[in-house]
Amino acid sequence: MFTTLKTQITDAVKDAKKNGKLTAKKTHTIVCEAVTKAVKDLKGGATEVRKLSSESVSAAVKALDDAGEATRDTIAAAVSGTVDGIKHAPGELMSAAEKDIHDTKEKIIAEEQKLAESLREGLEGAKEAATEFTGTIQDEITESVADAKLEMTHLLGLTRDAVKDAVKKAIENGAEVDENVRKITRDATTKAMGEARFAADRARDVSESVLSAAVEAAEETGEYVTETAQAAADGVHDGLGVVITSTRESIVKSRKEVRDYTTGELKQIEKDLHSAGDVFVDTLHRVADRSGKLAKGILNEVAEDARKAGSSLREIAASAASAAGDRLKDLGEGTLDAGKKAAHSVADEASELGSRMVSVAKGAAVGMWEGARKAYSGDDEKEEK
Numbered sequence: 001m002f003t004t005l006k007t008q009i010t011d012a013v014k015d016a017k018k019n020g021k022l023t024a025k026k027t028h029t030i031v032c033e034a035v036t037k038a039v040k041d042l043k044g045g046a047t048e049v050r051k052l053s054s055e056s057v058s059a060a061v062k063a064l065d066d067a068g069e070a071t072r073d074t075i076a077a078a079v080s081g082t083v084d085g086i087k088h089a090p091g092e093l094m095s096a097a098e099k100d101i102h103d104t105k106e107k108i109i110a111e112e113q114k115l116a117e118s119l120r121e122g123l124e125g126a127k128e129a130a131t132e133f134t135g136t137i138q139d140e141i142t143e144s145v146a147d148a149k150l151e152m153t154h155l156l157g158l159t160r161d162a163v164k165d166a167v168k169k170a171i172e173n174g175a176e177v178d179e180n181v182r183k184i185t186r187d188a189t190t191k192a193m194g195e196a197r198f199a200a201d202r203a204r205d206v207s208e209s210v211l212s213a214a215v216e217a218a219e220e221t222g223e224y225v226t227e228t229a230q231a232a233a234d235g236v237h238d239g240l241g242v243v244i245t246s247t248r249e250s251i252v253k254s255r256k257e258v259r260d261y262t263t264g265e266l267k268q269i270e271k272d273l274h275s276a277g278d279v280f281v282d283t284l285h286r287v288a289d290r291s292g293k294l295a296k297g298i299l300n301e302v303a304e305d306a307r308k309a310g311s312s313l314r315e316i317a318a319s320a321a322s323a324a325g326d327r328l329k330d331l332g333e334g335t336l337d338a339g340k341k342a343a344h345s346v347a348d349e350a351s352e353l354g355s356r357m358v359s360v361a362k363g364a365a366v367g368m369w370e371g372a373r374k375a376y377s378g379d380d381e382k383e384e385k
Contacts, residue, residue: 009030009034014067022064027069027078028080031077035082035084057082060078060081061133075141080144167184167213185234187239188210188239189239189242193206198272203276204283207236207283210239212291214232214235229298237306240280269321270324273317273321
């Protein structure tokens with residue numbers, strides 16, 4: 001099976017190079033299609049997923065290197081293509097589970113755990129592939145894997161510990177602590193929220209997880225407590241704003257897309273958006289209640305300012321809710337309903353991701369993963385076809 005996978009990737013890369021089409025987007029497509037096909041035939045569970053991932057990344061990078069195209073962007077595309085291919089089969093299981101059980105969450109949670117296990121093993125396999133190379137290529141594979149993990153911290157259960165470790169490292173570095181903490185917490189909130197859809201329960205879980213982790217990190221080090229509390233509050237605020245804006249753009253864009261939101265989804269999104277400001281304020285107060293004196297004072301002050309004056313978050317959310325309402329009017333619908341999802345934390349890979357968060361916050365490889373991902377995103381795929 002793995003021989004077929006490697007041959008498919010190698011031949012496709014050679015053909016793309018020969019035709020002058022070997023871009024990051026094309027690399028992502030080649031690898032994703034090969035892995036998607038192979039993962040459906042796996043019988044050995046997580047162990048085989050790890051092996052498959054390692055073989056995929058290794059074959060892709062070797063083929064790229066032979067073609068003289070092993071750049072940061074194409075290597076990142078090979079890693080993300082592998083991850084997206086691995087996600088494909090479990091994703092189908094999750095969709096089937098949702099249809100079968102409707103509002104019952106237990107089976108979906110179990111499928112999410114299976115998906116997380118597959119992704120974790122796949123990412124570890126991709127990291128193992130780095131050992132076959134040296135120098136810059138090895139570093140780029142390792143960094144691409146870390147960036148892929150950062151995109152899935154919430155699913156992998158790493159959000160809280162990764163943020164805590166990253167903030168501690170930022171404090172230890174001592175330079176521009178407030179700016180780095182703000183970037184770390186903003187990016188962590190955005191990534192943990194995931195898809196372009198604001199959900200109040202998820203926002204509450206993620207915001208509290210990120211904010212409390214940052215404050216605890218500062219209190220445990222005994223340094224920059226007030227600066228960290230303020231910066232973390234600002235970062236969470238910014239991150240929620242990014243997700244809300246993305247949600248609005250997705251809703252507006254849905255009018256032109258083949259795949260539209262259902263009326264039930266739109267009703268829930270509209271309701272959740274109207275509560276966004278309250279979610280932010282409540283989260284600040286909850287974290288403040290269990291924080292030390294310095295952080296408590298700052299967080300309560302930020303919460304009261306947001307409650308009295310109205311934060312920009314409320315304005316952004318109101319605009320997004322209006323877009324959802326307009327879309328519902330297009331469909332001849334009104335407003336209602338709710339759902340729930342929880343964030344969880346584990347610590348195994350916190351140090352690795354914490355270091356990567358600090359690196360990104362300080363400007364190293366800023367936008368590399370996001371840029372590579374956008375380069376071969378849905379719209380671009382359509383244009384290529």
